[in-house]
Amino acid sequence: MYATTTKLLIKNVIKPKLLVQRFSSAPVLLSDKLQKFRTSESNCANHTVDHLGLFYKVPVEDRKHIFTLGGLPKSFDVQTKTFNETCLMIRQPSLDIINCMKNLDFSKPVVRFVLYGEMGSGKSLALAHVLHYAYQNGFLMVHVPWVGLWMRRCKEYSNSETKEGYVDLNLDAAAWLLNFKTQNSHLLTQPDIKTDVEYVWSKREVTPAGSDLLSLVEHGINRVKYASEVIIALAEEIKKLSNKGVVRTLVAVDGYNAFFYPNTRVYTEKKEVVHPQKVTLTEAFMKLTDFDWKNGVAVLTVDEIAIAEEDQTCHLPRYLLRKEGFEHIDPFVPVPVLNYTHKELTSCMDYYRERKWVKDYPGLDEEVEFISNSNPYKLMKVCAPL
Amino acid sequence: MFGVVNTLKNQFFNSNLKIISNVIQHNGMSQYPTYFIQPVYKKESQEELIKSGELQKLTHLPTRAALVDQTCSASHDPLVSLFINYCMRKGDKILARELVETCFENIKRMQIEKYHKTTGEENKAKIDLDPKSIFHKAIENCKPVLMLTPIKRGGVRYQVPVPIKDKKAQFLSMNWLIDAGMDKDKKVRFHLQLARELIDASNNTGRVVKKKHDLHRQCEANRAYAHYRWS
Numbered sequence: 001m002y003a004t005t006t007k008l009l010i011k012n013v014i015k016p017k018l019l020v021q022r023f024s025s026a027p028v029l030l031s032d033k034l035q036k037f038r039t040s041e042s043n044c045a046n047h048t049v050d051h052l053g054l055f056y057k058v059p060v061e062d063r064k065h066i067f068t069l070g071g072l073p074k075s076f077d078v079q080t081k082t083f084n085e086t087c088l089m090i091r092q093p094s095l096d097i098i099n100c101m102k103n104l105d106f107s108k109p110v111v112r113f114v115l116y117g118e119m120g121s122g123k124s125l126a127l128a129h130v131l132h133y134a135y136q137n138g139f140l141m142v143h144v145p146w147v148g149l150w151m152r153r154c155k156e157y158s159n160s161e162t163k164e165g166y167v168d169l170n171l172d173a174a175a176w177l178l179n180f181k182t183q184n185s186h187l188l189t190q191p192d193i194k195t196d197v198e199y200v201w202s203k204r205e206v207t208p209a210g211s212d213l214l215s216l217v218e219h220g221i222n223r224v225k226y227a228s229e230v231i232i233a234l235a236e237e238i239k240k241l242s243n244k245g246v247v248r249t250l251v252a253v254d255g256y257n258a259f260f261y262p263n264t265r266v267y268t269e270k271k272e273v274v275h276p277q278k279v280t281l282t283e284a285f286m287k288l289t290d291f292d293w294k295n296g297v298a299v300l301t302v303d304e305i306a307i308a309e310e311d312q313t314c315h316l317p318r319y320l321l322r323k324e325g326f327e328h329i330d331p332f333v334p335v336p337v338l339n340y341t342h343k344e345l346t347s348c349m350d351y352y353r354e355r356k357w358v359k360d361y362p363g364l365d366e367e368v369e370f371i372s373n374s375n376p377y378k379l380m381k382v383c384a385p386l
Numbered sequence: 387m388f389g390v391v392n393t394l395k396n397q398f399f400n401s402n403l404k405i406i407s408n409v410i411q412h413n414g415m416s417q418y419p420t421y422f423i424q425p426v427y428k429k430e431s432q433e434e435l436i437k438s439g440e441l442q443k444l445t446h447l448p449t450r451a452a453l454v455d456q457t458c459s460a461s462h463d464p465l466v467s468l469f470i471n472y473c474m475r476k477g478d479k480i481l482a483r484e485l486v487e488t489c490f491e492n493i494k495r496m497q498i499e500k501y502h503k504t505t506g507e508e509n510k511a512k513i514d515l516d517p518k519s520i521f522h523k524a525i526e527n528c529k530p531v532l533m534l535t536p537i538k539r540g541g542v543r544y545q546v547p548v549p550i551k552d553k554k555a556q557f558l559s560m561n562w563l564i565d566a567g568m569d570k571d572k573k574v575r576f577h578l579q580l581a582r583e584l585i586d587a588s589n590n591t592g593r594v595v596k597k598k599h600d601l602h603r604q605c606e607a608n609r610a611y612a613h614y615r616w617s
Contacts, residue, residue: 082495084502356498359516361460384494385487385517386461 030117035354036345039090044133046097051090053344055351058086058132065186066135069179070145071254075122075380083355089344091122093335094129100333101133101297106248111293112329114256115301116317117337120377123301124254126337130299133248141183141239142251142288147258148306150266151276157266160280162229167266167274173227173281177220180234185249188214196240199233201226213237228280235284242295249296251288257305257317259285260325263308277324289329291306300329339374348379356385422448427456463518465525472560485577489567490517492581514588524587528594530557532605537614546614547605562594563587 034085039054041047047056063086072080080086097113104111134141160166187193190283195216199207205223216237219232232271242249259276260265264276276282289298297351302320304312313319317334318326349365352358364386372378423444425430435441455467466486474482494517501513514520529552534545549559567580586592 078495082498356501356515357494359518363460367459367461385490 008294011212012247013324022089025045035350037350037354040243044129044136045102047090047095047098052092052095053089053341053347055087055089055347058088058093060086062132066131066141066143066183066203068182069175070149071131071143074378076125079380082166083357084248087269087275087351088125088129088132089122089338089348090129091126091344094126096301096335097126097130098121098133101250104297106295109294110296111297112289112298112300112332113335114317114329114332115299115337116320118315118339118375119304119312119373120321121337122376123303123337126335127252127254127299127301131250131252135183138187138248139250140187140238140242140247142180142235142249143183144255144285146251147255148303150281151258151261151264152308154266157274159269160228161225163280166196166278167268168264168280172225173231174221174224176246176281177217177227177230177234181214181217181221182290188212188217192246193206193241195233195237197233197236201229213241229283231284231289235287239287239293239296243293245295247295250353251296251298251300253285253289253298253300255287255303256300256303257320257322257325258306260322260328261307261311261320263311271364279297286328291331296320298329299334340376340379341374344370345369345374345379348376349383351385358383418450419533420546422450425449425452425456427452427458428462429458433492466518466521469521469525469560472557473564489577489580489584490521491612493517493520496585497583505583520584524563524584524594525556525559527590528562528598529555530598530601531555531559532602533558534601534605534608537611539614544611544614545604545608546611547608548615559594559598562597566592566594566597 014102037053037055039056041051042056042059044056067292072086093115097115100111100113117123131141131143150169154169155171155175157169159165160168181188187277193213194210195207195213196209198209199216201207201223203217203227205219207219213234216230216234220227220234238249239249241247259282262274262275264274264279265277266276268274277286289300302315302317304315304320307320317332321329345368346365349358349368353360359363368379368382368386372382426435427445432441435444455470456462470479470482470486473486494515497513497517497520501510501515501572504510504513514523531549532547533550533554535548536543537546538544563580563583566583567576570576570579583592583594587594
C-alpha cells in the first residue's frame, strides 16, 4: 500500500493534497476535483497566487449585504442572474491590493490605490473583490458604486441653501446614504461609534454630540433636503473615528475621475453647467481621499466611461484625473488592470461551458481569444450569441 | 450534366476572356459575369475538395470574392446569415446582426433559467440550450407545404392551393417569424419578442405555427379549385 502511494507521488499522478483528501473521511465532491477553474475558498483573505485565474463564489448573504444597491456592473449583474450564482475571478490587481491591505501599517496616513485600465478590463469587478475582502474583515465600507451616476445622469439638482454657488444632488445623496447604511448595518449598531460634534440643521432639528452614527445617516435619508450636508458631516466623523482607531475604513470609489471632469450634466437653476468641485457631494469624497487621516485605505478606479464620450481618448490616470485630481491624490499606488492572460481566458471559457453558456466546438477558445482580444467585456459579448 | 456544361462554358470563357468581355451581358446589378463560380469558404468543404481531387478542376476558374458574412469560423451558419439578411431593413446590416445576436442571447437566458428551475436530471436533459438548434427547429416547424395563389378563370379569381418548393417554404417561414417578432407592444424590444416566438415555434406551438396550420386549413377548404392549376 505504502509503496504504491509513494510511486504514485513520484510519478506526480496524485498531488499530496489530493491524497489527503482521498484517505480522509471527509467526503470530497467529484465535481470539485474535476473543475480546475473553480476554487471553493470563499474567504478572500486566503486567496493567494495559486488561486490566480480561478473563480470563487460570493455567498448569497454577502452579495445581498454589499451589492444590493449597486457595485456590480449591470451587464455582470444580468450574467449572475442567468448563471444562478455570483462568481468572481481572482485576478492579479485585486489580489495585489488585498495583499497590501493585509500588510499595511495603519498608523501611517492612508494609502491610495488607483485602478486603471482599458474599457471592459474588469476594474469594477476588481473593486468588488476588494470590497468583499473588506466586508469579511470588518472594514467600514465607504463605497460609491459609480460617480458617473451623479455627474452624468443625476436624478435631481437644486441650488444649495447653506453654501453660496454650490449645487446639491438630494435624491442621489439620499440613495447613497441608504447604500452606506445597508453595507455597514453590522458595524453601525456598535456602541462606540458615536458622533463627535453637534450638528444643527435647522431651528428644530439638531443632532447632538455623542449620538449614534446611524441616527445621523437616518436623518439624511428621512430629510432628503439635508442629505448632502449629512454626507459631509459623515465624512468628517468617519475620519475622526478612524483616527481614534474605533473602526478601520475602506474608501472605494468607482469612476473617481468624474469628480474632476468639468463637462458635467449638472446644472444650476440658470441652466449653467456646474463644475464637479461645485457639487456639495464632491467635498465629502475629497476629504475622504485626502492623506490627513490614518487607519484607512482608499481604492479608487479611474474610468473612461465616467466622462463624456468625445473625451474618451486615453485610459491613463494622468489624463483622466487631470492636473487637479492627480495633484489631489498625488502619492498614490497605480494598479493596472490588464486584459485576460491565456490562463484566465481558458478558465473563463471553462466556466462558461460549465454554466452551459456556450456550446463547445473545437477551436472555440482560440477563435474567441482572437476576436475579443482577450478583453473580458468583449469576450462576454462575443460569447453571448454562441 | 448541368455541372459539366457549366465547367465547359467556364473554360471556354476563361480562355477568350479578353475578347468576349466587351460583348458579354453583365448579370444585373452584380459586378460579376454569370460564369464566375461561387467561392468555397468553409475549411471542411475545402479539405473535402482537396481529398476528392475536385480542387484541380476549380483551380483556374474565375471565382467570386467571398461575401462579408462568409467566414470560415466554426460558429458560422449560412441559414443564420440568411435570416440576418431577411431581418435587415434599409440596408442596416449592423443593426440586423445585432438584433439577431441579442435574440440568441435572450433565447439562451430564457432556456438556462428554465434549466435551473426544473428538477431532475432527465427533465434537465430535455431542455435545449443551444440557440442555433432552436432556431433551426423553429424554421423547420414553420415551413408550410402548400400555399394559395390567385388564378383567374372565367373572370373570377380563385384562391388555388399549390405545392411549394423548399426554398419558398423556408422564405415564408422566416418571414412569418420576423413578422411575428415585429407584431408586439411598443415597449417590448424586437429581439425579445423574436426570441419568444422562436422558442414557441421550436416547441411546435405559438402564433407562427398556428398561422401555418391556418394556411393548410384554407388550402384544404379550397381543394375543389386545385384543378385550376393546370386547366
